Amino acid sequence: MHKNESPNGGNREAQKMNKIMKLLKMTFMLAMSLAFMACANETSVFFAEEDVPQTYTVSLTPSGEVSVSLEPLTKGTPTNDIYGINVYYDKEKDGVTNDIYGYGLFDNLEDMKVSLLSGYKYRFVCSMVKNGKSTLFWGAAFGQTQSGYAYPFHTGIYAATVLGNKFVLGSGSLIGLASGSAHLKGQTSATTANMYTYAPGVERYYGETGDYTPTASGTVSIALKKVIFGAKFVIEGIQGGTLTATCGSLWEKTTTVDDTGTETIYSYPSLYDCWKNESTLPMTVSLSFQGDGGGNILQTTQSVTFKRNTLTVVTIRIPSGTFSITEEPLDTDNYIDLGLNGDGVIDTPVTPTPES
Numbered sequence: 001m002h003k004n005e006s007p008n009g010g011n012r013e014a015q016k017m018n019k020i021m022k023l024l025k026m027t028f029m030l031a032m033s034l035a036f037m038a039c040a041n042e043t044s045v046f047f048a049e050e051d052v053p054q055t056y057t058v059s060l061t062p063s064g065e066v067s068v069s070l071e072p073l074t075k076g077t078p079t080n081d082i083y084g085i086n087v088y089y090d091k092e093k094d095g096v097t098n099d100i101y102g103y104g105l106f107d108n109l110e111d112m113k114v115s116l117l118s119g120y121k122y123r124f125v126c127s128m129v130k131n132g133k134s135t136l137f138w139g140a141a142f143g144q145t146q147s148g149y150a151y152p153f154h155t156g157i158y159a160a161t162v163l164g165n166k167f168v169l170g171s172g173s174l175i176g177l178a179s180g181s182a183h184l185k186g187q188t189s190a191t192t193a194n195m196y197t198y199a200p201g202v203e204r205y206y207g208e209t210g211d212y213t214p215t216a217s218g219t220v221s222i223a224l225k226k227v228i229f230g231a232k233f234v235i236e237g238i239q240g241g242t243l244t245a246t247c248g249s250l251w252e253k254t255t256t257v258d259d260t261g262t263e264t265i266y267s268y269p270s271l272y273d274c275w276k277n278e279s280t281l282p283m284t285v286s287l288s289f290q291g292d293g294g295g296n297i298l299q300t301t302q303s304v305t306f307k308r309n310t311l312t313v314v315t316i317r318i319p320s321g322t323f324s325i326t327e328e329p330l331d332t333d334n335y336i337d338l339g340l341n342g343d344g345v346i347d348t349p350v351t352p353t354p355e356s
Contacts, residue, residue: 082132152176180267230311
């Protein structure tokens with residue numbers, strides 16, 4: 001021990017250092033607490049301005065005047081009908097629901113479920129082909145290798161769309177839902193050139209609903225309206241000549257004998273316009289009758305207007321050149337109601353997410 005060093009000096013120095021360390025520690029903990037409180041306050045303000053979105057499942061079930069099973073359909077009992085559905089949402093939250101959210105192609109009503117984010121408005125577009133498996137083309141389309149259904153159900157991405165009974169979320173849509181054009185069964189390929197504008201024999205339904213905000217117990221319905229018309233062309237009184245008759249690109253006939261005609265259903269060119277405005281379809285019947293000795297004996301035209309869900313019978317009488325037009329309703333399966341029910345169950349991950 002040095003002569004000037006106190007026996008207790010070392011202890012006093014250590015105590016002094018301990019006090020300094022405790023003070024520094026308390027200061028550090030106080031600073032951390034203040035920082036944490038500031039962050040918590042910012043977080044509470046952030047979520048007050050914009051709530052974290054919840055997810056609700058929307059399911060579709062059929063009812064109405066169309067002939068459907070009264071029992072819920074399961075994965076083991078698909079229908080012969082094909083439903084194409086596009087889902088849109090207002091991504092910018094400006095009330096305009098034109099941003100694609102997802103699409104799906106179904107033959108099983110039980111699988112029509114899609115998870116929706118809260119806080120957005122949605123629009124559903126649905127087009128159904130009755131007995132579509134029996135009337136529509138299935139295979140590769142537009143030079144692609146993937147097999148599926150072409151127009152009206154192709155996506156423009158893979159061309160033919162697989163009947164997957166699930167929604168594909170995030171990108172792509174079925175681009176032919178509002179068009180009456182279709183590729184028909186029996187064709188060897190599917191291209192733009194061999195689409196049928198009026199799709200004879202194809203029974204189409206169409207409907208939309210918009211401004212839907214999902215909730216845990218919310219319900220909304222889509223009224224699918226039959227968007228077809230019927231036509232039958234009867235030819236009477238042909239003697240000693242050949243008749244050539246057309247009705248736009250809808251029908252044409254060249255014959256030397258009478259024809260009792262065939263009742264055929266056709267799709268409207270614009271399903272949306274027919275559904276929205278109950279629009280009619282004016283066309284012109286043109287005929288030319290040439291005698292066996294040559295030369296036209298008769299050449300004339302007649303306007304005819306086709307109406308939704310109505311059979312129009314056009315009777316052409318030769319050689320007088322007169323027309324008679326009669327109308328009668330088609331069958332009573334006029335509407336299908338699809339009920340969409342939000343049950344609050346999250347069944348699939350959602351790809352579209354709100355932008356920060």
